[in-house]
Amino acid sequence: MTRTVQVTDVLETVLPARGRIVDVGCADGGLVRWLGRNGFDAQGVDPQAEGPGLLRGVAEALPMASGSVDAVLFVNSLHHVPVRRMDQALGEAARVLRPGGRLVVVEPLPEGEWFEILRPVEDETEIRDAAAAALARAEVVGFVQQDQRFFEIERRAKDVPSILQGFVAVDPERAAVVERAKDAVEAAFTRHGRPVEDGRAFRQPMRADVLDLPEDAPIVRFARDDAEVAAALNVRRAVFCDEQGVSLAEEIDGLDEQCQHLVATIAGGVVGTARLRAYGTDGAVGKIERVALLKEARGLGLGQRLVRFAAQVLTVQGHAILLLNAQTNAQDFYERLGFRAQGAPFDDAGIPHVAMWRTEGAGA
Numbered sequence: 001m002t003r004t005v006q007v008t009d010v011l012e013t014v015l016p017a018r019g020r021i022v023d024v025g026c027a028d029g030g031l032v033r034w035l036g037r038n039g040f041d042a043q044g045v046d047p048q049a050e051g052p053g054l055l056r057g058v059a060e061a062l063p064m065a066s067g068s069v070d071a072v073l074f075v076n077s078l079h080h081v082p083v084r085r086m087d088q089a090l091g092e093a094a095r096v097l098r099p100g101g102r103l104v105v106v107e108p109l110p111e112g113e114w115f116e117i118l119r120p121v122e123d124e125t126e127i128r129d130a131a132a133a134a135l136a137r138a139e140v141v142g143f144v145q146q147d148q149r150f151f152e153i154e155r156r157a158k159d160v161p162s163i164l165q166g167f168v169a170v171d172p173e174r175a176a177v178v179e180r181a182k183d184a185v186e187a188a189f190t191r192h193g194r195p196v197e198d199g200r201a202f203r204q205p206m207r208a209d210v211l212d213l214p215e216d217a218p219i220v221r222f223a224r225d226d227a228e229v230a231a232a233l234n235v236r237r238a239v240f241c242d243e244q245g246v247s248l249a250e251e252i253d254g255l256d257e258q259c260q261h262l263v264a265t266i267a268g269g270v271v272g273t274a275r276l277r278a279y280g281t282d283g284a285v286g287k288i289e290r291v292a293l294l295k296e297a298r299g300l301g302l303g304q305r306l307v308r309f310a311a312q313v314l315t316v317q318g319h320a321i322l323l324l325n326a327q328t329n330a331q332d333f334y335e336r337l338g339f340r341a342q343g344a345p346f347d348d349a350g351i352p353h354v355a356m357w358r359t360e361g362a363g364a
Helices: 007-014 030-037 083-096 113-118 125-136 160-170 172-191 226-243 302-316 328-335
Strands: 020-024 041-046 054-056 069-075 097-108 144-157 194-196 199-212 219-222 260-266 269-279 285-293 321-327 340-348 351-359
Touching: 007 069, 007 097, 007 144, 007 199, 020 030, 020 083, 030 041, 069 083, 083 097, 083 125, 083 219, 083 302, 097 125, 113 172, 113 199, 125 199, 144 160, 160 172, 219 302, 226 260, 226 269, 226 285, 260 302, 269 302, 285 302, 302 321, 302 328, 321 328, 328 340, 328 351
Parallel strands: 020 041, 020 069, 041 054, 069 097, 285 321
Antiparallel strands: 097 199, 144 199, 194 199, 219 260, 260 269, 269 285, 321 351, 340 351
């Protein structure tokens, strides 16, 4: 039987030897305190954070400056980020990391004895799988996978009432669900685990992903704030207005406030952008618009990464069909990313365009 270990045993082998660490989804700050006791400069972020060294905030909008930390941790917390925001959360991790920084994500797998105890109340198979899928997409943000480790931890419980009380303490609105699931939890408690002095012990399989942000890595992520949206608009003016002769009135079309804005950054400066919005009478189509890169940022693969990131985000947000209106001289570029032209070319701001569509699962 595989030996169980502590999560901290794994962290000791993958964290940088020194530097500033932020624990995202830190709950009561237990891991932050452990890090502090072991010589790390640690800070925690959580929506309900209270206490020394803890900041209130969410994973998709971290309350810290760009390039200010050496390692970002998500320990049992990435799957608590809303699925629609997971890519944004990973982009935020990249934003706050210093070049050469490290992202460590420790997640429970949707299997094992402890998972079977939890499943009758809340089956987290889909949300845990979604977190794993987001990590698999993290290279588009700019991360490079360095290591992946599988291990098991041990969870202990005195009895079924203590487990059920824990569910309700975390979320009082679960009370009715917990009551209905009581018999199933009781059966799982009896069937799984092993007796120990203070109750029963259950094994939980885990996975640790270690991803690094290279020193010179351009980053693709959501725009952080109004200043970054303004920087994205400046990129569009430089590309579409100055280079291509589109009038400012045509470029600034009044739709930007309805859109999500992506940015590509190099050394913290915005060098590329794209915007996303729901399209059509029912908003079912995800539309990618205003993909632009400054001259100095071309040839680095950032255009492809912007479109791939945009497609990932829109797909996760529920858009099975994607649309973009491509300049005809870029048609081959978008075809390589899974888009297919439909209909005749048309004029937009004096430039030939063609509508290109992609269905979920068709892209690179």
